[in-house]
Amino acid sequence: MGTHVIKMPDIGEGIAEVELSQWHVKVGDVVVEDQVLADVMTDKAMVDIPSPVHGKVIALGGQPGEVMAVGSVLISIEVEGAGNLKESAAPAHVKEAPVAPNVETAVESKPAAAAAPRPAAVCQGPMVAREADERPLASPAVRKHALDLGIQLRLVRGSGPAGRVLHEDLEAYLAQGQSNASAPAAAAYAQRHDEEQIQVIGMRRKIAQRMQDATQRAAHFSYVEEIDVTAIEELRAHLNEKHGASRGKLTLLPFLVRALVVALRDFPQMNARYDDEAQVITRLGAVHVGVATQSDVGLMVPVVRHAEARSLWDSAAEISRLANAARNGKASRDELSGSTITLTSLGALGGIVSTPVLNLPEVAIVGVNKIVERPMVVKGQVVIRKMMNLSSSFDHRVVDGMDAALFIQAIRGLLEQPATLFVE
Template identity: 50%
Template sequence: MARYSFRLPDIGEGIAEAEIVAWHVRVGERVEEDAQLADMMTDKATVEMESPVSGVVVELAGEVGDLIPIGSTLAVIETDGDGEGEVEAPPADTPVEQQIEAETPGAEEISVAEAVPLPLAGGARGGHVEPTPAVSETSPPPSPPASGRGDRPVLASPAVRARAKDLGVDLGQVQSEGDRIRHADLDAFLRYSSGQGYHAPGASRARADEPIKVIGMRRKIAENMAASKRAIPHFTYVEEMDVTALEEMRADLNANRGGRPKLTMLPFLIVAICRTIPEFPMINARYDDEGGVVTRYGAVHLGMATQTDAGLMVPVIRDAQDMNVWQLASEITRLAEAARTGKAKVEELTGGTLTVTSLGPLGGIATTPVINRPEVAIIGPNKIVERPVFDGDDIRRAKLMNLSISCDHRVVDGWDAASYVQALKKLIETPVLLFAD
């Protein structure tokens, strides 16, 4: 029998260690060549490690949540050959289940009316595994576990797969409303299998306490949010905007869009942001705390906080200032889909100079988003509502939206932030100016 020591590679990022966020094998189990061994998270991405050989797993490096040094043995596999050897996994060309370098937590959907989900505030630098949600006793009763998938492959995040494997659940038997199986679908299947089913309407039963180890994505969010709030003196400014004319323009453009993507509020907001940035360059900047240097960027690389099954990600629209509303709509759709399916590349998840985040359809009068460090500002549009407003001596129906901006007070003064939002307000409330030279 031969033993192969599978060593953790650099993954091309020059990091010193990576966190184990999920094991796909156990000691004593047989693993086939190219099958998944583990999910390892760096500061920028979660990468699936695959077995270079077939054999029986005889040793694993640690538990989920442990940090493993680069170059150390991740797993030892016993094969049918002779001798011993060491194998180092090759760097991954296409990161799997990539997360983002960001510091923006929340939930959202930036097309304030019907946009791409973008969570509020700043999130994690990377990650993959989310804490297992507790089974809600008030959730709708589960349906029988027939999957109805036929020959279609089962789609689920590595976190869901790992949990199902630990529970001994065949994901092919789990029913889901969408294309992917989520933790909530697994919860419903478990309730059905345990015979809980329905219980009397209005009845409330206490559920057991559930300690959850903070690892992976949640640990990165905790670390980055603490660092952002600890290091940055935040202040938030909120202004109300009349988006009646903009919504009418958006509806007209969508009615005549042909084969082009449907426009949400987000592309128009991005155009307004980019057109006003040259006058207020301190908004589109990054602050190097240690070096004491603020870099004001000429190009706008706009991060858009996006909620995914694996957690918060912030894909970046490169050179947003060079795109029109139709190009922005296409790029928003492409990046959001790449983030949700785990196909986003590291360069698409890093390097932002300004971030937009929103609670979207969840509403809210105002938000106080957390800055995506080392950026110095984050913009948060809120839900559009209809209200009567005075127009001279008349009263008319208007569509109104509050817009929040949080800034780093070390770099941006309150007067400058308010002046910038007023410039945005002028373009948003007079949308023809968005297209004027």
């Protein structure tokens, strides 16, 4: 038997180290050639590391979350043949799934429940929730006593050795006013002291780093405006009824993309990237719209390239294609990079107001909140209208507040008078 040592491969692009994101094998596993051993993450992509040999895993070279240098030992595999030590760099299969950070914090980080302080051990109450089939420790006499009192023994916290339930525990349980009739409710209100620690690695670590970098480097400010989308929703419904079967259904997103394209003609400073190290602002004629998309592995932002040259249905088809590719982990690196301005929407969960985080080096991100029906005063009459807020953020180092407000007002005018979206 021999040992085949697989080293961290050179993934290219001048990368000297990568993060070990996940193991797909453990010591003792038998692996075959081309079986994926681990996932590693660079600044731009998630990469599969397959096995070049058949054999048995005898040692792992790192732990998930560890940053490893190219050329360091990744894994050792026992193989058939001579007892010589063989070394190789495993081939790398790029999954093409880079991280992009732009999305409302309400989506990217769910509010963490505040951790309640642990009570002292001597203050533990007599009630405890056990599984229905879990048999608590208790003597026959205690079990009979509990039966006579109508107490479910599994709900009583034992104070004896190894959690054994004693007669005193039954009395303490009764003293708290618990009864068999209230047992189900008692279980629901039982104290909990469990904790779970989740290591921030892989895609989640990259998202965290990019979010932190964006908020530390850019001077964020947000601007919120209310928009009457009744007319454009009526237009969308009409187009779907007339052309939906042949051209596909339209969501609101392609209309928003079109509104961005038209508004940016008068506000080119929003379609820009800022290199804060070189102190250079680059304004772009092409409008490459990033559309924030949530996937199982984290937030991604596929890019609708040259939105200025696309029709409504072309934009709709491209948004759908890119979103599906991102969610399935099949989007290419080019499809997930190069945006000039970003559109982020929480759909039905959009809330009233949000504060999107910029996707550096971009200087603007437009956030879409949910559509709600509200009574509004129109020409002196109270009518029901469909209303939606735009919650957008800008880099104050590059964008002045007045320009940001005028830009969003221009988008508002286009959406409230949808015919102007198509007037050249």
